[in-house]
Amino acid sequence: xxxxxxxxxxxxxxxxxxxxxxxxxxxxxxxxxxxxxxxxxxxxxxxxxxxxxxxxxxxxxxxxxxxxxxxxxxxxxxxxxxxxxxxxxxxxxxxxxxxxxxxxxxxxxxxxxxxxxxxxxxxxxxxxxxxxxxxxxxxxxxxxxxxxxxxxxxxxxxxxxxxxxxxxxxxxxxxxxxxxxxxxxxxxxxxxxxxxxxxxxxxxxxxxxxxxxxxxxxxxxxxxxxxxxxxxxxxxxxxxxxxxxxxxxxxxxxxxxxxxxxxxxxxxxxxxxxxxxxxxxxxxxxxxxxxxxxxxxxxxxxxxxxxxxxxxxxxxxxxxxxxxxxxxxxxxxxxxxxxxxxxxxxxxxxxxxxxxxxxxxxxxxxxxxxxxxxxxxxxxxxxxxxxxxxxxxxxxxxxxxxxxxxxxxxxxxxxxxxxxxxxxxxxxxxxxxxxxxxxxxxxxxxxxxxxxxxxxxxxxxxxxxxxxxxxxxxxxxxxxxxxxxxxxxxxxxxxxxxxxxxxxxxxxxxxxxxxxxxxxxxxxxxxxxxxxxxxxxxxxxxxxxxxxxxxxxxxxxxxxxxxxxxxxxxxxxxxxxxxxxxxxxxxxxxxxxxxxxxxxxxxxxxxxxxxxxxxxxxx
Numbered sequence: 001x002x003x004x005x006x007x008x009x010x011x012x013x014x015x016x017x018x019x020x021x022x023x024x025x026x027x028x029x030x031x032x033x034x035x036x037x038x039x040x041x042x043x044x045x046x047x048x049x050x051x052x053x054x055x056x057x058x059x060x061x062x063x064x065x066x067x068x069x070x071x072x073x074x075x076x077x078x079x080x081x082x083x084x085x086x087x088x089x090x091x092x093x094x095x096x097x098x099x100x101x102x103x104x105x106x107x108x109x110x111x112x113x114x115x116x117x118x119x120x121x122x123x124x125x126x127x128x129x130x131x132x133x134x135x136x137x138x139x140x141x142x143x144x145x146x147x148x149x150x151x152x153x154x155x156x157x158x159x160x161x162x163x164x165x166x167x168x169x170x171x172x173x174x175x176x177x178x179x180x181x182x183x184x185x186x187x188x189x190x191x192x193x194x195x196x197x198x199x200x201x202x203x204x205x206x207x208x209x210x211x212x213x214x215x216x217x218x219x220x221x222x223x224x225x226x227x228x229x230x231x232x233x234x235x236x237x238x239x240x241x242x243x244x245x246x247x248x249x250x251x252x253x254x255x256x257x258x259x260x261x262x263x264x265x266x267x268x269x270x271x272x273x274x275x276x277x278x279x280x281x282x283x284x285x286x287x288x289x290x291x292x293x294x295x296x297x298x299x300x301x302x303x304x305x306x307x308x309x310x311x312x313x314x315x316x317x318x319x320x321x322x323x324x325x326x327x328x329x330x331x332x333x334x335x336x337x338x339x340x341x342x343x344x345x346x347x348x349x350x351x352x353x354x355x356x357x358x359x360x361x362x363x364x365x366x367x368x369x370x371x372x373x374x375x376x377x378x379x380x381x382x383x384x385x386x387x388x389x390x391x392x393x394x395x396x397x398x399x400x401x402x403x404x405x406x407x408x409x410x411x412x413x414x415x416x417x418x419x420x421x422x423x424x425x426x427x428x429x430x431x432x433x434x435x436x437x438x439x440x441x442x443x444x445x446x447x448x449x450x451x452x453x454x455x456x457x458x459x460x461x462x463x464x465x466x467x468x469x470x471x472x473x474x475x476x477x478x479x480x481x482x483x484x485x486x487x488x489x490x491x492x493x494x495x496x497x498x499x500x501x502x503x504x505x506x507x508x509x510x511x512x513x514x515x516x517x518x519x520x521x522x523x524x525x526x527x528x529x530x531x532x533x534x535x536x537x538x539x540x541x542x543x544x545x546x547x548x549x550x551x552x553x554x555x556x557x558x559x560x561x562x563x564x565x566x567x568x569x570x571x572x573x574x575x576x577x578x579x580x581x582x583x584x585x586x587x588x589x590x591x592x593x594x595x596x597x598x599x600x601x602x603x604x605x606x607x608x609x610x611x612x613x614x615x616x617x618x619x
Contacts (some may be wrong), residue, residue: 002026002056004068004140005041005157006119007150008128008203010034015041017160020151024328025070025486033057033066036119038128038473040068041157045353046490054092060102061087064124067101069094071116071138071491074242079111106131106200109213113242113498117195119151127204134499135216135360136184136197139482143192143331149203155330156485158192159616165191166618174439175446175581177432177605178423180334181476183450187331190614197474216466216502221509224611228508228529232501239498240266240356248353249484251275253344253492254308256296258367258540259358259524263495265535266302267356275352276306277565279344281551282314290551296539303537311347313340315551315559322613328487332612333476334605341484349488359481362495363468364505365459365525366513370421372522374461375514377408377417413460415448417468428602431584447471461510469502553600557593565589567607573614580606 003022005015015032019041023030026043033040042056059066073079076093079100080469086099093114100108101120106129115137121131130151132140142151143158152158159166167297168188172182184194197203198214240263244250250268254276267274278301280294294310301308318339327333327338348355362368366375411417423443430438451467478494485492508527515523529536556564566572567591570582585606591597 001542002045002068002070003041003043003153003157003253003436004069004070004117005123005152006039006128007148007161008038008337009148010015010039012039014161015039018152018157019043021156021160024489025153027489029055031057033067035121036123036124039396040066040119040121043069045491048072049473053092054094056094058090058092058094058098060098061089062102063123065098065101066123067094067098067118069097069116069418071118071119071133072086072243072245072491072497073097073112073114073116074239074245074603075111075113104204106213109200113500115493115497117153125204127202129202130195131200131213132195132197133154134198135469135478135497135502137369137478137482137494137497139479140195141187141192142201143196144189144203144208147206149208155187155189155192164189166616167191168617171439171442171446173437174429174433174442176332176334176609178419178443179424179431180601180605181472182331182333183446183471183475186446192474193284197470214499216469219503220508221462222332222507223509225512225527228504228512228527231504232528232531235498235504236262237266237270239495239501241270243356243495243500244271245491246354248496249275250354250356251277251348251352252306253348253355253357254278254297254300254306255358256293256300256540256543257358257361258439258529258536259361259496260297261300261358261537261540262361262528262532263356263358264300264304264306264536267530268306274282274304276301276308277317277344277348277351277355278308278310279340280310280312282312290549292543293549296543299539300537303539306326309348309351310343313343315555317343318550318552319560319563322607323615325484325487326608326611329480329612330616331479332337332599332609334482334608335476335480336600336604338480338484340550341480342487342530345485345490345492349490352445352490353614354491354493355485356477356493357481358496359477359492359494360469360473360502361525361528363465363477364475364496364502365508366465366510367529368468369522371461371465371510371524372493372514372517373408373421374417374464375510378412378413378459378461378510380409381413406579412462414455414458415444418452418464421445422472423606424601428599431588432580432602432606434579434581437579460509461514462506465510466506498569553592553598554590556600556603557595561593564603564607566599567610568603573610575617576610576613 003025005018012034019030026045029044040057073093076096079096083099109131115142116133116139132256169190172186174189184196201210252264278294278297281290321339325342456463481492511529515526588599592599
């Protein structure tokens with residue numbers, strides 16, 4: 001895990017500044033290289049092959065290609081055998097990429113099983129190539145204007161080039177306040193973009209060409225349930241085994257949920273003693289609710305006999321580190337668990353350099369509430385239209401505990417239905433944004449263009465889960481995991497997102513993933529639980545599904561009240577007076593504090609934006 005930086009012109013001083021801005025990602029060494037038509041910078045976090053010869057930038061033996069690479073290639077040993085005859089100089093996966101590109105060109109990217117963001121300078125063709133892994137585990141940003149192309153693992157690296165205009169992308173602004181994140185390829189800056197997962201870009205002269213090398217194909221579902229269970233188990237075991245390869249200590253982020261429990265179980269079987277890490281919160285009036293994850297994680301650790309580490313955080317711990325967490329995130333992404341992620345990673349860094357997590361299990365196997373209700377809507381909408389408007393249908397939704405979903409009963413499959421489970425209430429967004437900036441339509445138009453230009457009416461749940469994998473997962477969840485772990489210089493790995501497992505999961509019928517509601521609530525990930533039951537103790541299976549909570553709503557009312565009120569004031573950040581109606585924001589905040597109207601998401605989105613704007617934008 002490292003930081004990569006570079007551009008298509010010569011300037012060693014800029015490369016040094018970019019490396020300085022991203023040095024937290026790679027504390028084990030830094031280097032720059034000026035070439036005939038490009039300059040690369042690199043900060044190293046040594047994980048595989050700690051020898052200095054594995055340092056980057058690295059050149060191929062024929063000196064045609066030079067690479068900087070962030071991530072890990074888990075099948076590098078198999079590729080190395082396939083590439084026999086190459087005169088190897090190191091034991092690193094970086095050199096394997098160079099050999100693969102030498103033989104297969106850009107076709108090598110599809111063969112890489114891992115997480116990666118990389119850049120290659122081709123001396124023969126005088127072109128620069130950047131690429132991002134299949135699912136988007138590793139972030140990669142770029143700027144392209146006036147013939148200048150600059151890339152970096154983080155936006156902070158690109159902003160080291162002072163010519164970059166720090167102008168606000170108002171479309172991204174509108175999407176952020178509705179989705180709480182910004183979908184690729186957009187960022188909050190007008191001229192800075194994210195390379196989409198499964199894509200590569202070629203820069204030659206002034207021309208930029210972007211190509212897709214991988215996507216989830218629209219293959220028919222597999223109806224053989226026993227075969228699917230066997231394949232899930234085989235691929236998960238293989239993925240975990242591959243992702244424990246490291247020359248530095250490895251552990252697991254352990255929650256109370258199914259996914260990290262499975263990973264812990266497999267690791268315990270493969271390697272014996274495992275280090276596990278979880279987080280809890282100081283006693284509150286509702287500590288049982290917020291510490292349920294930590295309690296279950298402790299039980300799971302005892303079940304598998306792990307070396308377990310639990311870290312307890314207070315409201316003060318989080319409050320003192322919010323600005324730093326937002327700075328490390330680069331982009332404004334509103335999630336009150338960010339600082340908790342970062343503080344946990346910093347604690348873990350004393351015990352492990354590589355940590356596996358359960359990211360992706362919910363998106364692949366139907367673990368979220370929205371998947372259950374989408375599936376329910378798919379089933380109900382197959383009934384004749386007149387029968388949807390009656391007391392029986394409404395009663396069904398009340399029974400399943402989601403009477404508000406009845407309002408979605410006649411939302412046809414498509415972007416509107418997808419966003420109805422995601423987007424923030426329009427009246428709240430309209431209240432806080434100045435009218436001249438508010439654009440209620442851009443989010444729908446963007447998501448329709450990116451993910452719903454055609455709509456599957458036969459199984460919209462499957463299509464909506466694909467959209468989760470292509471947008472929510474890389475643009476919110478994975479970037480948060482990457483940035484908060486790299487803030488502490490640790491590498492977060494995600495076994496569920498081996499692209500082979502992603503492809504398999506898409507071909508599993510939704511009825512195998514999502515079961516009928518029972519006494520514990522909606523049932524998701526049914527086939528995953530059946531396939532991996534040997535690793536799921538009863539105390540995990542008995543729990544209803546919940547998200548990873550923090551007491552943020554209470555903190556805003558009590559411990560962090562004065563701090564949040566200060567940040568939400570017009571005097572905190574001069575430039576945002578032209579963006580927000582602060583009188584409306586103050587009313588929303590007061591209503592939440594008094595208990596009149598719950599508004600944590602709205603409050604936190606403005607809080608995050610204010611903190612971000614003051615650090616990153618210049619008026």
